[in-house]
Amino acid sequence: MSYTLIDAGVNLTNHQFDDQHYDVITRASEAGVTNMLIIGCDIASSQQSLELAIKHLQYSTAGVHPHDAKSATNELEAQLTALANNKQVIAIGECGLDYNRDFSPRDVQRSVFRRHLALAEKLDLPVYLHERDASDDMLSILKEFNIRGVLHCFTGNSAALKQYLDLGLYIGITGWVCDERRGKDLQQLVPSIPLDRLLIETDAPFLIPRTVKPKPKSRKNEPALLPYICQTVAQLYQIDEEVVARKTTENFYNVFGLKSC
Numbered sequence: 031m032s033y034t035l036i037d038a039g040v041n042l043t044n045h046q047f048d049d050q051h052y053d054v055i056t057r058a059s060e061a062g063v064t065n066m067l068i069i070g071c072d073i074a075s076s077q078q079s080l081e082l083a084i085k086h087l088q089y090s091t092a093g094v095h096p097h098d099a100k101s102a103t104n105e106l107e108a109q110l111t112a113l114a115n116n117k118q119v120i121a122i123g124e125c126g127l128d129y130n131r132d133f134s135p136r137d138v139q140r141s142v143f144r145r146h147l148a149l150a151e152k153l154d155l156p157v158y159l160h161e162r163d164a165s166d167d168m169l170s171i172l173k174e175f176n177i178r179g180v181l182h183c184f185t186g187n188s189a190a191l192k193q194y195l196d197l198g199l200y201i202g203i204t205g206w207v208c209d210e211r212r213g214k215d216l217q218q219l220v221p222s223i224p225l226d227r228l229l230i231e232t233d234a235p236f237l238i239p240r241t242v243k244p245k246p247k248s249r250k251n252e253p254a255l256l257p258y259i260c261q262t263v264a265q266l267y268q269i270d271e272e273v274v275a276r277k278t279t280e281n282f283y284n285v286f287g288l289k290s291c
Contacts, residue, residue, distance in 0.1 A: 036066065063254060067121070089286070120288065124158050187219075203231070
């Protein structure tokens with residue numbers, strides 16, 4: 031492979047990666063994945079993500095996932111600010127709304143989401159967003175703030191996509207796009223995403239690309255498999271994989287305000 035990639039979303043603190051961090055990052059590097067964004071989903075995992083980012087020279091986020099919104103306390107803003115004072119933390123999140131599983135009450139999700147957006151605006155940091163079956167409320171709340179960032183793991187419809195793009199957001203595409211069954215609608219939408227707004231991510235250890243052959247014995251996704259997503263996305267755009275790699279790398283630096291190496 032003649033190109034390099036950045037994985038714009040990895041759940042490296044997930045228990046499936048316990049005691050495997052060095053090996054996972056080494057395999058990623060060998061596969062041409064030069065950097066990754068390690069996602070924080072609650073205060074504890076945000077702290078762990080930061081520690082991994084420092085140790086392995088990667089990037090991380092700090093936030094509370096909508097599934098865990100019910101765990102947010104009055105200290106949320108102070109906790110996230112303390113984490114964000116570290117240069118490895120380049121976004122507030124994962125935050126947003128999830129009406130698919132409703133692990134937290136919807137009114138609590140909305141309240142905690144607004145707190146994340148207000149803090150990101152105050153700190154002038156991008157947001158790392160999650161949305162499932164909640165695009166109407168998500169878009170309404172986003173319009174209350176002046177933010178920038180990425181909608182992670184997009185799986186919505188064309189109307190929602192247009193509105194997210196109109197807000198200036200970048201769109202993260204995962205291995206969902208490699209699934210010829212449930213990813214069919216997404217495959218049709220991908221070419222309508224401007225190349226200068228596209229990011230690719232594994233969301234590992236979830237959403238292993240179905241195009242991986244043979245399937246890994248562990249059956250879990252990891253950053254080393256990002257090239258499979260790049261390949262599928264390139265096929266959908268009908269362009270070379272190197273173009274997707276170059277553009278998504280540039281986009282990563284742009285949305286997170288980083289200097290390219």
